[in-house]
Amino acid sequence: MAETLSSNVVNYLVWRYLQEAGFGNAALQLSRCWIRDPDTLPFAKNTEPHTLIRLLQDGMCFDQLQAEACNTELRYRFGADHGRPYSVRNGALLTLDKGIPAHELAAEANGAVQEPLPKKGVKRKKAKPTNGVEPRPEPEVNGDAMDIDQNGTTHVTNSVRAESEAMASEAESGTVTELPISTLSIGQDAEIQTEVVADLTPDTVFIPRPKDFDSVLIHTSWGPSESPVLLAAGKSLLQVHLVEKELNGEMVSPIRTVDIPLSINNFEITALCWHSRGEMTVSAREQCFNEVGEKMMKDKLVKLIDGGTNSQVISSQAGLVNTLRWNAEKELLLSISTDGEKGSIKVWKNASDAIPAWTEFTDTAIFDALWISESAFVVCGIELFKIYEVNDALTTQRTLDTQITWETLRYDSSSGIVAALGMEGQTSYLGILHPNDSINLQTHVYPDQYLTDLDFRVKTAPNALTNGSSVPSVLLATSSMSGAARIWDANEPFKCVKKLPTTDDTQAFKVAFSPDGLLLAAAGPDAVTVWDVERREVPIAAWRAKDWASDKWNPGIDGEFSLGWHPDGSKLSIALGNQIAIIPVPR
Template structure:
């Protein structure tokens, strides 16, 4: 049995997506013509590439441990390290196994004697059981209360990974966006989550992302741009309508979704399609309503940002200052906003202005996320250069450079606290989440790290402050949703699911936390301090 190059490419593509390398996944998918393959991605389990490689290494290790006649080894199985397995032929691996077995037999016997001599009552001292290993200790999350599985509502129905979720700011509706080319709006019952809530769930409203009129997603109906990128529009419409981003307006009456097909869509609260916004020529990675709710802002791989008239669906202005894909956008107020890009730049733009009103240069790698503080005074950014920065329109250089992470920083969030907010007596805090598996909480005024939150064991893709600013939820690909006390920097609640988490969010009153999972599911957890 053999594996085709298309299948290998798809495994790599899915690995990049699951690891959070969204932009690298897009580039690789484009150059390897992923959209033209007939592989059913929904049938591929999460972590398929890693599992495939691990099984291959295990097979190679087993082969190296076999006797010359193919029979099983006599004695202990000799473990080999991954660098040897990846770099050396089988015959050399067999020699390594022989040497290990020869030199290790006497050591093993001596070690066995030493253990019995030093720890004669180990099993008795632990009540007849072996001590917890590191993984079990980590899962226990000592000092935190585990959220019981029975207190969790599972929202089933998506046929692909769920990339994003967001609560309505006005109702108990929860929206989710998936790789199955749909968004879903769930009506989550008030009161306790869990079995009782599960039994009273209504069917969600399914927002199907149909092919755009004309089929090419660039607004002109000719499909030429698709052909330039190496795939036909019919393939794009069939395979590339993943819902990558979504956002509710301030009243909770409209939901906007952004898709991999390059179109944004506006839906009413009942799930009716109001407008399809088709001018971008590449996937949309970021989409935001302004506070007034009359304009919608989108950022795309086509290197541009567009401000749309939400009522008419017309593009008010397209901003094309970046030289690489636009990764994030965020409104400062109702008419001005910021954009960030793979070109390392941040631009502050204003509707009606033909040039940026400010350009922030300082990051040395792609800028993954930008966020204005609650008052629109400070702009935070985070990058693959391992740093976060805080900027002000009053100066060209950053106000603070935050450089304590040891890997790429994927996202940042401001606390809903400080002067001008509903929580004016609490300090303004910036949270940063990184591939180094930590979250850091920064004092915005001093630019100092006040807490490092370390309990995750895999990259952290999402963080969200509770509405009162007292708690922070975090989601990671270690399958865990953790809730922290912001003031103390301590873990207070923990829940372990069965899939990696792309997004976490709080409902409007801070009593429920939702998580978007890689295993096609959304979960809702009750939170009681």
């Protein structure tokens, strides 16, 4: 039988919520009308922080489940607009009504409220301002310690009394002292869903699926900022999608699709890379038959020019290419092929050469490669992690010792840090090659099940994360099948800055920062989650596949999944099988 809530329990939960949300003056008034010291109630010590919020959220979930099971309407509807979350005073911290500590309010009203406990915290020195902005103080809880786990989430270990931050005159003076703060930063606790999470689903626009039943989508890639089109490629498929700047699902044709003609037939695009506006190289595997009817496969490098309206085969000597990388500074094209069980590296002096200028082979297969300077590139694969240098000859710069199969590479040009995703058996690894320790590949067993993707944030000016600490100079985001994304400080391997639960704890196959570095998206076939990494751990927006009929989006079909940002950061694209969805993201 369910426990019956008494008025004392309800009042206590409300009192605790008012404290935790920063409304200390309201909590004080409640205690005056009810009980002098609510923490003396027998059940108080067993009540975890944010219990009222959890109870309400559980009730909302139960109401939804009941409505679905009984085919009835929801009993509780609050709509998408919940109004302004909080009033803001003295920066980004929530404050009490008058910004005055509760015991002072009580003294003014001749009330009988317990004196605040003495502070035990360590005094902080005055912090130097960053970019002319005074850093905000960290929350304190009656001087008692707060437990901070590795993802930066703060857990209050003691009940919070009705106290406030410094009065405005103190805050303006710039002196940072031991303040009796009982407030939380906006977005401090991801479990308090007080801010609206925008629903991106209704504004989604779907690209019509190919009419050719033999077509299979494998790759999608947004062009550079000067050519912001979406390229779709795969088996018997090579198209450019021109997307309107302002999307509206009611528009007659918000997306215009153009088929790119190739001078080959029965092809499959195995790799591609952009060079500049309207120019790129693709690797195409052509299926053909000889004079006796035997099937043959021919691999060709094809250059697309004039915005894809023209194409020309530039080489038939690249092999089965799985990776193409363009070096714009030196106009070098890097191609990675698999010849049997070995890897093949070819470097072309430009995108029009029929014969590669340099060729090198590895003893095991290569899965990924990236340029890390004008003349150096890194490759990874089965127990393989190497750096090559291209000058007058192609030479091995460094070979790093590893027993792990590395599948994906990312490079941050501002710091020179290389990050890698690896697997050994059923164990996922995160790898970091830092320029301060360039002869050792640092590895870390990934804490969540099955690491799936990683992405560096572009270099931005210093700001503050939601936990009040300075943003690390190099942020690395990772996704996993466990239903969570993580943000790491790549400058301090392996320090996890945040753990971010995805929408409905769904699997995330891909993760990507927006071009300006302000937003982070993690996506899988079932959902897309978008966070503002500067503001809070709670997502700012979410997209759910279940809100669409299967003829629009079917998350259960087989195929390659991809995620990408429009160059201006206004839209996201996701693709699975032959399905492509364009999702506007409000900024």
